[in-house]
Amino acid sequence: MRRRILADLTPLRTSPDFRRLWFGNTVSWIGQGMTALAISLQVYDVTRSSFAVGLVGLFSLVPLVAFGLYGGAIADTLDRRKLGLWSAVGSAVLSAGLSAAAFAGFHHVWFLYGIVALQSVCAALNSPARSAMMPRLVPAEQLPAANALSSMTGTAGMLLGPMLGGLIVGFRGYQAAYLVDALSFLAALYAMWRLPSMLPDRAAGAKRRASVLDGLRFLATRPNLRMTFFSDFCAMILAQPRALFPAVALLWYGGDATTTGLLVAAPAVGALLGGVFSGWLSGVRRHGLAIVYAVAGWGLAVAVFGLTRNLWLGLFFLALAGAADTVSMVFRNTMMQVAAPDEMRGRLQGVFIVVVAGGPRLGDFIAGSAGDLWTPSVAVVGGGVACVLAVGLLGFVGRRTFLRYDARSPQP
Template sequence: MTGIAAPDRPRRRIFADLTPLRTSPHYRRLWVGGTISWTGQAMTALAISLQVYEITGSSFSVGLVGLFTLVPLVAFGLYGGAIADTVDRRKLGLYSAMGLTGLSIALAGAALLDHHRVWLLYAVVALQAVCGALNGPARSAMIPRLLPREQLPAANALNSVTMTSGVMVGPALGGLVVGWWGYQVAYLIDAVTFTAALYAMWRLPSMKPERDDGSAPGERGRASVLDGLRFLGTRPNIRMTFFSDMAAMVLAHPKALFPAIAVLWYGGDAKTAGLLVAAPAIGALLGGLFSGWQGRIRRHGLAILLSVAAWGLAIAVFGLTRNLWLGLFFLAVAGFADTTSMVFRSTMMQAATPDEMRGRLQGVFIVVVAGGPRLGDFLAGTVADLTSPGVAITGGGLACVLVLALLALRWRGFARYDARSPQA
């Protein structure tokens, strides 16, 4: 085969491939439940930020919400993955979802009792991050057990639709609900939406990790985080999926500069900054909705390299333009490329990793996804202060492409990765 795509597939889909939803009732319930509950979580996240600001009147205090979320998510991400490689993943997903439901009920109860304490909100978001760090690896490690390998790209594209639509719809609903009925109603709605995720988890079969040597789950012993990291150190293709994502998120992540450039470049205000934030999310959503072609791609490594390069180039060009609509277009292109990269990175990690290691590698994935953009915000802000926002954005995009090219030269086999015979 000389190209990226397989020529022997007669169907030419444009829109998202819904085959996983049709063929697997378990995956269908998991996807529907996750979509509903993710929207509720996004609604609650905005409500918490609004409530913190109402209590304190401080933007710094609102910023601390992100810190109280990030630290537990990173700290427990690796251990959540290790736990997911030891216990029944169905039970872990069910119990962690129950924990998230209970936290939403606690928020609603505190609001109903007029117990407005910022420390309580910080404690809840930290515990939510812990539950999320346990739930995420368990859910992701289940998908390769529910679907055949050839349906994994379609499933990951559908999961991207869940995430991006939730991020777009959830905050909008949260603002409306808080404005009309108050915080307690927003938190109660979130708790109710979790029933869909709980039902999906409850209906799943047992999901105990499987070992390649055929040993029983009871013989597994304790899954070590270090063993997972050692495994990653011996798998260059899987390792490259993380390196490529870090190149994009650390070097070419301009989100922290959007408030400044909304004023400096476009003479706008907070609404302009909101458009800049929304543009990559819209592109990402379109990337999930128009993902039917991805099932025909076999050279996943090459697809990742091209997608990440497209992200970097789109960000670089965005840094050069001073027309708002043109800038929004290139940000949307970047979001589309990011979703495409995410689909193939997730698929490669799921297909080329033995079941007994999937939870731990998903834990590493959570750490990278959570930590990379935060480092990118810090780097972009620092470079912009030392030079200018244009240099930070365009230079970061070009640096992303350069580092990606060096990585591809260092691990040449990554571009030759073939999904029909996945090798980690």
């Protein structure tokens, strides 16, 4: 019974390569979370401007979206191991540069913006390569468990990284936080270095150069894979209440910045718990149906959150939404890794980066606009209901083949 409830650790036990990579990524994600907070604190310390701090997000987002597709194409052309290794080296060098500049007293906001942009370029190259390697590290039946474990890596970085970063900055300054981040990459670099060569598979006579447009054309002709992105749009664009949290904290709960922080953290806590209790995911075969139910669960949880006026009950439903998002992410990733040919996996992961990075930002804009036009309650509840209706129409009316998708005979 325990194995059906708690996270399935089989990939960690049976694959030394996956085990090293998972541990290295977990350590480096925590380090990156530390640096993200430290940079925001340093920018504010230099400028005393919240707008300047907000620009950190913009300088991070634009390169990630712009280079995400090209990073995927490169991952379908070169040895993915080398691409992952050298992009991780680049991230480590950039963090070391931040530390050196802070030790030298070089506090210039445009330097910080430039480092943030370059870090995003490295991430846009690293992530598709790392994700596309997954089917080479574990067998297909273990991919849901491996993706659930990987989801815990990112969530742990978002939760633990800022907390540790705040403590280190408070005790030893920005330079110490940046230096710890640079050192944290050593585990990921060692894991990448130990991997075998990961050249993409190519059919006989296939051209060596991988085109971004070829990847988009492939996606346009594969309805099941395309639906994984459409379903995520329903959640991230229609039912993304994050931009309303400051207003909600004040108007609904009479709270302050601490309350806002709790609202922001709740979905991440739920996502982490969704990974911890993900053992049952390995037994699910109808991945498309599971995605539709998970996205509908996200929308329903967000809508009920919009009806609550008790803080702890609201945090519970936000955590429930985060857990549903983990389920959706696990099966969306698994479908892309299994149903797509190896030579296309990098480009599909590049599209995934653009969707994950850009979708919530568009959702923030829609939610914020709706909150100003009407009320935060209407925006949150309406967005959740719209998400449920949209994913239901997509799955049960538009693409029934997606609902019949079976992991035992995957069809893109």
